[in-house]
Amino acid sequence: MTVTISTGSAALPDPESDGFGPFAHLTVPNTPLYRGVMRVFLVAKERFAVHLRPEEVHATLPAAIRPAELEAVVAALDKLVGWGNLRADPDTARVTAVEDFYRKRFIYQLTREGEAAEAALSAYHEALGRRGALQAVALHDIVTQLRALLVLAAEDEPDPAKTHLALDTLANRFAALADNARAFMGSLQRTMDLHDVEEEVFLAYKDRLIQYLERFIQDLITLGGRIARLILELEEDGRAESLLRAAAGREAADASPEEAESAERAVYERWAARWAGLGAWFISRDGRESQARLLRGRALGAIPQLLAVVRALNERRSGRSDRSADFRTLALWFAEAADDDARHRLWRAAFGLYSARHLTVDADTLTARAARSVPAATPWAEAEPLRISPQLRRTGSYERRGKPRKVEDREERRRALAETAAKQAAETAAARARLVTDGVTRLSELGELDSASFGLFLQLLGDALATWRPGMRHTVATSNDGSMEIRLTALTDGTTAEIRTPGGVFSGPDHLVEIVDLTDGDEPMDGDPHR
Numbered sequence: 001m002t003v004t005i006s007t008g009s010a011a012l013p014d015p016e017s018d019g020f021g022p023f024a025h026l027t028v029p030n031t032p033l034y035r036g037v038m039r040v041f042l043v044a045k046e047r048f049a050v051h052l053r054p055e056e057v058h059a060t061l062p063a064a065i066r067p068a069e070l071e072a073v074v075a076a077l078d079k080l081v082g083w084g085n086l087r088a089d090p091d092t093a094r095v096t097a098v099e100d101f102y103r104k105r106f107i108y109q110l111t112r113e114g115e116a117a118e119a120a121l122s123a124y125h126e127a128l129g130r131r132g133a134l135q136a137v138a139l140h141d142i143v144t145q146l147r148a149l150l151v152l153a154a155e156d157e158p159d160p161a162k163t164h165l166a167l168d169t170l171a172n173r174f175a176a177l178a179d180n181a182r183a184f185m186g187s188l189q190r191t192m193d194l195h196d197v198e199e200e201v202f203l204a205y206k207d208r209l210i211q212y213l214e215r216f217i218q219d220l221i222t223l224g225g226r227i228a229r230l231i232l233e234l235e236e237d238g239r240a241e242s243l244l245r246a247a248a249g250r251e252a253a254d255a256s257p258e259e260a261e262s263a264e265r266a267v268y269e270r271w272a273a274r275w276a277g278l279g280a281w282f283i284s285r286d287g288r289e290s291q292a293r294l295l296r297g298r299a300l301g302a303i304p305q306l307l308a309v310v311r312a313l314n315e316r317r318s319g320r321s322d323r324s325a326d327f328r329t330l331a332l333w334f335a336e337a338a339d340d341d342a343r344h345r346l347w348r349a350a351f352g353l354y355s356a357r358h359l360t361v362d363a364d365t366l367t368a369r370a371a372r373s374v375p376a377a378t379p380w381a382e383a384e385p386l387r388i389s390p391q392l393r394r395t396g397s398y399e400r401r402g403k404p405r406k407v408e409d410r411e412e413r414r415r416a417l418a419e420t421a422a423k424q425a426a427e428t429a430a431a432r433a434r435l436v437t438d439g440v441t442r443l444s445e446l447g448e449l450d451s452a453s454f455g456l457f458l459q460l461l462g463d464a465l466a467t468w469r470p471g472m473r474h475t476v477a478t479s480n481d482g483s484m485e486i487r488l489t490a491l492t493d494g495t496t497a498e499i500r501t502p503g504g505v506f507s508g509p510d511h512l513v514e515i516v517d518l519t520d521g522d523e524p525m526d527g528d529p530h531r
Helices: 015-025 031-046 055-061 070-083 096-104 111-129 136-153 159-192 201-253 257-282 291-317 324-334 340-351 362-370 389-394 412-433 452-467
Strands: 086-090 106-110 474-478 486-490 498-502 505-511 511-517
Touching: 015 031, 015 070, 015 111, 031 055, 031 070, 031 106, 031 111, 031 498, 055 106, 070 086, 070 106, 096 511, 106 111, 136 159, 136 201, 136 412, 159 201, 159 257, 159 291, 201 257, 201 452, 201 474, 324 340, 412 452, 412 511, 452 474, 452 486, 452 498
Parallel strands: none
Antiparallel strands: 086 106, 474 486, 486 511, 498 505
16 A cells, blocks of 8 residues: 655645535525525425426526526526536436437436535524523423432442433533523624614513513522532532543443544543533632623623613604704804804804803902902903913913822721621621521521621522412522522411511511521432422
8 A cells, every 4th residue: 555645835725626616606696596596406305306407497496586598597507516516417308309319408406515505504594593592491401400410429330321311411401501592692682783673573572571581580590509509519529520431431332442442531521521511601610700690690781771772762763853963954054154253153052162261269269259249140251350370371280389299008998998898708607607597497486687687588588589479388599699598488377477686577477498508518308398
């Protein structure tokens, strides 16, 4: 066997020779006709037609792009054959004489390259037209799959088939969530651009859009902390790594013996990258905010932007004159003015930029004004002129000479700020420790709370009640930072709970409540009836 190695500089690739020839019809003058011809062949393929004759293509083309002469379609077919989109075979089925045999007749069919190019163009148009969605259901599915992985990780030897299936389902749901969220936020930003807004359509669905965003934000707050907690539990003691290696071994089981080790290593690296992406989406690490937090911020910021678009549309509908029209009218008045004096008067009347009659006021000026009061109705031209320093008139600035100000020492203020921050952190930690319950208890048994503990309790209670729906008796909510969780269960005995605070007494229907500090790892198992 002879191996030839060529050296020297590589020439620029030729698109047609490198397999990109089937895309050449997109950059030529007659592109609509070529695209229409290719669509005709795709439709024919779906109907299991193998070959098409030029007259069949001509009759099937849409009227908007159909040439008047058949020869134009034949020329387009020949061009597509040259680019590799179609294949031409001699048409001998209709030969009735020797003259017909020597006449140029062909039938055409799609090539593998042409079909692949059309599939790529279809995927391109589909990706551009996709609006995306904020999939709250995907968040629930991710929680379910993570809990299934926790169960598998608890086994001595996790089943590779079940592990691979759970991880594959988790990766697919997460990829769909991320892709759809990115597409939705992009389409939402384009919708808020006033150039692309159809007023009637936008005003009709803006309320539903805002409710949709609020519902997703609520689910993201509620489930995002839980997902982050499950990911951290799986990463403890290398359990996630063992599951990823089991899935990689399962996926690389069919590789040949000489490639088994490298194939398993490549598959494991791919699964590790997916797991790292999942963690970065829900957990803030190394000073970098999680993608879930960024998405929540963008969704929250989209609501006031939507309202601003509504205000702009209402202003546009109310018939307010455009500022540019005012300036054009003013420019016309300047052009029609009789002389420069008239233009100066128009300038002062339009913009109110009169020449300055006073530039500074000192103690002597105030004393003179107090001694001789000038009525406010006195015209400026008749008022006594103001005497100013020649230096101020010559240089435009007047500064009293003297020692420069001393550099202020802010060390004491910085120390006070640091002490205040440390005090607030200690109060927050004490409030968290005061609120954490030892199992399930009643609201009425929380006793008396200080101001910091009561404020934190109100935040947790508000998050829990925000998830409450008609007919529910149990709910679980997580704080915004994912560090605390409250589990609330309604009671049917009609009792009332009272919590005493420095500001008064907080009262309401009694509930069963459990407040857990997630940073301590104190989370009940799935068998807890109040979960």
